[in-house]
Each structure stands twice: as C-alpha cells, then as structure tokens.
Amino acid sequence: MLIDTQIPDWDPAFLANYDPAGMIDQVAAAGADGVMAYFQSHVGLCNWPTRSGRQHAAFAGRDPMAQTVAHAHERGLPVCAYYSVNFNNWAWREHPDWRLIPAFSSPFGGGLLVRERYGLCCLNNPDYRDFLLTQTDEITAGYDIDAFFFDMIWWMSVCLCDHCRARARAETGEDIPEVIDWLDPAWCRFQAARERWISELAALLRERVRRARPGLQVYHNFALGLANWGRGVSFSSVAGHDFLGGDFYGGRDEQLVISRLMLNLSPSRPAEFMTTVGANLAEHERLKSTQELTVQTCAAAASAAAFLMIASLDPDGGVNPVVFERISAAFARTAPYQDYLGGEPVEDIAVYCSDASKMSFAENGRSLSEGPLGGNFAYPHLAALQGACRKLQAAHLPFGVITRKQLDELARYRLVVLPNVLRMDEGEVAALRAYVAGGGRLYASQYSSLTLSDGRRGDDFMLADVFGCHFRVLEDGPVIHLKPLDRLKAAGRMPLAGQRFLSHWCDGAARGALRLGEDIEGETLATLSLPYGYPASGSVDGADWASIHSSPPWEHRATPVVVENDFGRGRAIYAAADIEAGDSAAHGALFIALLRRLLDQPSSFEAEAHPAVWMTAFDQPAAGRLVASLLNYQCEPPMIPIENIPFVLRPPAGRRFTGLRLLGEGAAAYRLDDAGALYATARRLDDFLMYVADYEAYS
Numbered sequence: 031m032l033i034d035t036q037i038p039d040w041d042p043a044f045l046a047n048y049d050p051a052g053m054i055d056q057v058a059a060a061g062a063d064g065v066m067a068y069f070q071s072h073v074g075l076c077n078w079p080t081r082s083g084r085q086h087a088a089f090a091g092r093d094p095m096a097q098t099v100a101h102a103h104e105r106g107l108p109v110c111a112y113y114s115v116n117f118n119n120w121a122w123r124e125h126p127d128w129r130l131i132p133a134f135s136s137p138f139g140g141g142l143l144v145r146e147r148y149g150l151c152c153l154n155n156p157d158y159r160d161f162l163l164t165q166t167d168e169i170t171a172g173y174d175i176d177a178f179f180f181d182m183i184w185w186m187s188v189c190l191c192d193h194c195r196a197r198a199r200a201e202t203g204e205d206i207p208e209v210i211d212w213l214d215p216a217w218c219r220f221q222a223a224r225e226r227w228i229s230e231l232a233a234l235l236r237e238r239v240r241r242a243r244p245g246l247q248v249y250h251n252f253a254l255g256l257a258n259w260g261r262g263v264s265f266s267s268v269a270g271h272d273f274l275g276g277d278f279y280g281g282r283d284e285q286l287v288i289s290r291l292m293l294n295l296s297p298s299r300p301a302e303f304m305t306t307v308g309a310n311l312a313e314h315e316r317l318k319s320t321q322e323l324t325v326q327t328c329a330a331a332a333s334a335a336a337f338l339m340i341a342s343l344d345p346d347g348g349v350n351p352v353v354f355e356r357i358s359a360a361f362a363r364t365a366p367y368q369d370y371l372g373g374e375p376v377e378d379i380a381v382y383c384s385d386a387s388k389m390s391f392a393e394n395g396r397s398l399s400e401g402p403l404g405g406n407f408a409y410p411h412l413a414a415l416q417g418a419c420r421k422l423q424a425a426h427l428p429f430g431v432i433t434r435k436q437l438d439e440l441a442r443y444r445l446v447v448l449p450n451v452l453r454m455d456e457g458e459v460a461a462l463r464a465y466v467a468g469g470g471r472l473y474a475s476q477y478s479s480l481t482l483s484d485g486r487r488g489d490d491f492m493l494a495d496v497f498g499c500h501f502r503v504l505e506d507g508p509v510i511h512l513k514p515l516d517r518l519k520a521a522g523r524m525p526l527a528g529q530r531f532l533s534h535w536c537d538g539a540a541r542g543a544l545r546l547g548e549d550i551e552g553e554t555l556a557t558l559s560l561p562y563g564y565p566a567s568g569s570v571d572g573a574d575w576a577s578i579h580s581s582p583p584w585e586h587r588a589t590p591v592v593v594e595n596d597f598g599r600g601r602a603i604y605a606a607a608d609i610e611a612g613d614s615a616a617h618g619a620l621f622i623a624l625l626r627r628l629l630d631q632p633s634s635f636e637a638e639a640h641p642a643v644w645m646t647a648f649d650q651p652a653a654g655r656l657v658a659s660l661l662n663y664q665c666e667p668p669m670i671p672i673e674n675i676p677f678v679l680r681p682p683a684g685r686r687f688t689g690l691r692l693l694g695e696g697a698a699a700y701r702l703d704d705a706g707a708l709y710a711t712a713r714r715l716d717d718f719l720m721y722v723a724d725y726e727a728y729s
Contacts, residue, residue: 031057031357032112032304033349034342035068037086038119039075041345045088048347050097058105060354061361066110066179066338067098069169072148074120078172082164084120088347099173108176111169115153115162115235117182122149128158131194132187133206134260134401142312150186153231154193163238170242177247178239179275183232184254184261185224188398198223210396211485212389212453218485225264232270249302252276256288257406258388265385265433268295275302277340279310280407282663285326286644287419289333290431291383293375300372303330304338307353314342317353321667321717323360328718331364332646332659334371366694367720370657373648376634377430379625380443381418385433386483387411387452392539404539410608413540414449414475418610421618424641427625428634437461440470445628448474450541450608453483459492466496467598471628475608476544497604498552498595505543507565509535511583512591512607514556518623525623527615531559531583534607534617543607548588552595555603555624559583592624603628632707637677643715649682656681656723662715675712680705685725693720 033053037044057065070076075086078095102109121128130137130150138145151158169175188194188206198206202219211217236248252268253276254261268274274296278284285303292301305326309316318326323339330337339360341353390410393403403409415431422429432443440446440461448462451474459479466472479493480501490501512532514524526532536542545558561581563574568581576584591606603624610621635658637645644661658679662669681687687708690700698721700710712719 031060031062031064032066032338032340033057033068034306034340035077036071036073037343037345037347038073039087042087044345045086045343045347048088048094048343050094051101053349054098054101054105054107056349056354058107060358061365062107062339062357064108064110065098065102066112067095067102068112069095070113070165072114072117072119072182074114074118074122074149076165078168080165080168082161082168095173099175103174110177110179111173111175112179112181113165113169114181115183116151116186117148118151119147119149121151121158121161125157128152128155129191130186130189131191133190133398134187135399136401137187142310152189152191152193153183153185154189154197154227155191156193159231162235166235166238167242170239170246175246177249180232180235180248180250183228183235183250183267184257184263185228187260187401188224197227206398208398210393210398210400212391212394213481213485213487215485218483221259221262224262225266228262229264229267229270232267236270236272247272249273249275252292253278254406256291256383256388256412258402258404258409260402261406265295265435268297271297273298273301275304275336275338277304277306279305282665283416283420285329286423287416287431289330289335290419290429291433293333293335294430294432295435300334300336302336302338303333304340306340306342307356308342317350317356319667320356320359321669323356324363325661325663325669325717327360327364328661329644329663331367331371331718331720332644332661334373334375334648337364363718370693370720370722373650373657375430376428376647376649376656378444378629378634379422379427379429379447380432380436380440380445381415381422381429381447381449382451383415383431383433384411384451384454386454387450389452390539391452391477408539410450410476410539410541410611411452414608414611417608417612417617418447418449418621421610421621423644424618425622426635426637426639426643426645427622428647434458440465441468443470444631445471445473445625447610447625448472448478449610450476451478453481454479454492455483456492463493463496466600466602469599471600472496472602473605473625473628474602475605475610476542478604496595496597496602497593498597498602499550499590499593499604500547502545502547505536505545505565507536507560508567509533509561509581510543510564510591510607511559511561512556512609512620513559513583513586514592514620515554517553518555520623525619527619529616532556532609532612532616532620534609534612541608541611543591546590546593546606548590550590550593552593552604554590554592555594556590556592558587558589558591560585560587594627601628632680634680635678637675639675639677640672643672643675645677647679651682654725656725658721658723660712660715660719662717669717672715673713675715677710677712679708679710679723681708681723681725684727686728687723687725689724691722691724693722
C-alpha cells in the first residue's frame, strides 16, 4: 500500500492528526505485505528533518519517517521510499532558475487535475540535479529502507531553458527544432536526445542510491511508458529500474496491455501494477467499489504482477475507514493465490510494441508549441496495439506484448503481430525477416517497416519481400472499404460478422490506411472499394457523394488491401489498413480470421467464453505444473457471473498432464484426448478462478 501524502502546510490543521504508527497498523490490518512511504511529494516539502530542503511544518521537531520505518519493520512490512523528481512546488518557488520552460502551450494533457497547482523543474538543470542527488543521499544514509521509488521522471513538455538548449546543441549539433517533423532527421535526433536524457537520469539516480546502499532495489514510475513522445520515456530507460511498476487509471484495456508489456519488459519479475482506491487522482471522495478493486487486484494476479493500492490522506492526516475495508477485501480475495504466481507466460502470439512509434505522421508540420497531437495516449501505433490485444483477449488466444528486448528470441513465438509500427530500425527489420524466413508467421499493418527511426523513408517497405506487396501512396480520403475475397470464407461465410464490406475510417491520429501497388508477389485476400467521389468528403454544392449520411462503397478496384505471402519457410499477411485498430465486430472478426489463417496448429490454451473473460497461463517447470486463470473483467459492476466455460490446456513439449486442481476447492474433473490435451469446464466464474494442471516428463 501507498498512503498518498500530497498535503501542503500553509494551514496548521494540515496533517495535524497524522499518526505514523497508527497508519502502519491500519496498513498491516488491511493485509498489505509492504508499504510505500512518502518521504516527499509533488508539494516538495520533506517529511523528514532535511538539511537541503524544507520540512513539512506539521512535522517540525520530529521525524515521522523514522517512526514509519521502525514501526513497519516491527510489523514485518518492508518499506519503499517515495520521492517526486521533477514535480516539486517548493523547489519551483524557491529557485525560479530551476523551472522548466515549456515549449508546449499546454504542458498538461487536461482532465480533472488543476494544472496550475504543479511546479515543474527542469531535469537538465545541473543545480536541480545536484539537489536531487543530495536529497537522495539524505534518505539512503538516514533510513533503513528496503526499496526506493522515484516518481515523475519524464518531460511534461519540451523544455526551452538555457541548459536544455545548450545540451541539445552540444549533442545534436543543432538548435531545438521549432517544427515537429518525423521525416526530418534533425527532429528525430532531438527527440532521441530527450529520451536519452531521461534514461541517463534514471540510471544516475539508481547509481546514487546504490552507492550508499548496494543491495537496495530501485525503480521509477513507468506510468507513462506508453505515453506519446512528448513525455520522452523510452524503453531504454528500463535499464535504470530493477523492476517495472507504475500507477495506472485507464481501466480494463490499459491494464490488459500494460500488464503484459511490463511482464516481458521488466528487468526482473514481478512487475508492479498500482492504482488508487479512488476512481482517479482528482476525485477524493469518489471510491471504487469493493468489486471493482477486487477485479483489478485479480487482474494483476492473472498477469503474475504485484499490486500496489494507493489510498489518499485527508488534509488533516486521516483516512476514510471504508477505504481500508475495501482494500482488505480485495487483498483477501487474492491472498490464497500468492504461492502459485510466477513462471513463464504461455504466449503463442507476440504483439510488438515499438517505443519509436509513440507519435503520428499527422503531426508533421505542427509548431513545437502545439505539442503532440491528441492526449497522452492518442497515437496510431497505440490504437492498433490496444486493439490487437483486446481482440486477442476476447478470442481467448494466448498472447503477450513484446519489445525489441525479445528480438533475439522471436523463434519461440508461433506468430508475431506488427500493429501499425510507424518507425523501425534496421536491426528490427533484419530480425523479423530472419524470423519469417526461418518458419515464423507474421501479421503486419499499415506503416510497418516503411520508415526508419531516424526519419528516413524509402520508396517501399523495408519488408516488401516478406509482405509480397509494395507501397504506392498514402490514402487521403476519410473512409475506405475492404472487400474480402472468396478464399477468406470460413464455413461458407465471410469473416465480417454478417457485413459485406469492412468500412475503415482514416483519421491520422488513431487509424488509417495506405495504397498498395497492384504488382504483388503474394496472394490477394481482400481488395479496395472506394466511396463515390473519393477522396472528397462531399459538400452541399458538390456532386461528389452518393448518400447524404454515409459513404457506402461504390468503386470496386482490383487493388489489394490484404496480401498473404510465403517467404522462406514462413508466411506473412500484410494489411494496408490497421484492421486491428477498428472497434467494430467486423474488424475483430476479420483480424482474428487472418491470424487463425497464419496459425497452423492448435493453441496452447483455448476457452469458449464471454469476451469479457481473460484467460492466462503460466508454465512453472520447477514445480511441475501449468497454472491457468480465468478472470471475469466486465466493464461495469456488478459483475454478472458466467457459467459453464469449456477450456482446453495443452502441455509443454515433453510433458503430460497428471491432474487438475481448482484452487480453493480441490480436484477438478477433466479428460485428456489422444494428443494429451486437457479438457475441462469452469462451472461458474464470479470474479476469478485459478486452476493448477500438474504434469510430468515422459520420453
């Protein structure tokens, strides 16, 4: 648990009732097995007797952090120190020369948070960096903490202070660009530098902690690991973490994607999923229900992740007792599964996540002051990534989210998905080409392999030989239609959920399409149909539309939109539209049909269940078992129970199942087929079930 202590001290009543020992007692009683303590916060005031900053007035003459650490250790709770890095109101006010000078007109992305309350300091200011290191030294030297968490190591804007300008010139040879352009190598060099600065600072802070406490675990907030380029958090910054963790508020879809990303990206496991008891950070009294918290906690268990619950203090230092009641209930629900978490995730399909693609080509030509297009989490690659994950989860296919960290081990996946990867480097291209040539299966969409990370774009896809098709031009109309050919029919029907065509909207910020040439080496699976008058969107005076409300298909071309191609011993399907980003039933049906076409062997697990059900599995060879979970993660509480869910588990190579247990109930009924697959049925899924399938080796 983390007790959120972001309270100023201009009123003597603030934190007047805070009792460190009493708070630790409540944390322990709620079932937490660790505590994160605010040594400092965004307010910038220190909760210890600091020599370098200013202590919170409520704690004058005493040391609540010493009390917290001592009492937590007496209760058997390890303590992680919290420190806010570039959000520091005290430093911002006391040292105006330390301030971030934002290029963006809106450094904050909007929402309920009051942006005017936050003082942002520049991470490149050498005096501010020295201050950070000094405060880090005070904490590590003065307190017997067990871990250190640095929050807010990211850019809230491009900074235009003298230090940032000088560093940019020194490292790139150029001034900070005034225009965003992802096809301009100078802009790409500058953005790479901003990301490098964050990675270097993360490593520097960990090194500083380790200098005083060599064995201490250190991590930084990965909450914006999937945010757009403006925040500057690249996956290379992970080198400064001992494990990944972060606080997330995006609901079910975000937890699905980020949990699987952190699982495979984290330097060690488990990764940690954090969220608040409140609905969000801004609404203090709006609490999530016990069921909502329980499902989020169970979702972490299903992903073999640690879970950190954030509870906010009242200004006087108290906490609503209902908060602890709900946390206790959620923790109690997952406690029986702790000894069964971990292992290697069972992932037949790898969805590729590119930190070089956290941008949009629609931003090209925007003034730097305008900043990124859309909110923190609005860019085409993320829309496609999240869409692919949602559709795979709803189809109950075994998948994970990977990054370039897994490029050397692609062969362990049966299929790799490139969800509109906007920028790639030559190493990624070479690894994917070798993977397919060696027998792998690849699905790729839209921009994948068209543009290098340094801004260079060729005349064709770098993987054109793998895709079996060629880039021609970008589509510039608002909507196109895909017409699947008869060879895609399954059981006599097109995989479009009853539709004749797939209508795909193109809006540069979320999803889109490009035009292929008709000179392909592969086999066409779907062709292009265009609305009347395309690419015009129509007008009152124009004769360039056919239906006043809609844009139905009119002109049917032989131009391929989806192409299948054999390459080496493998096979690829390329889609000129990012089908996986679409949110219609037809988009989902077509995307899954294309992936099933590439998969030529049964999945490692399957389930016939409502789309809201998550199914995951982890192999634990040292314990001789496969652990499978079913989670009922509906969008709105109360969760409606789901009954009679048939599922199949297939054993790891060289193993055969010897039994099945449902944790909390005992032996479960099952049958094995001639190939060793285990068939069983979950009779009722209220929120969470965990099965243990024991196995043994055979020769």
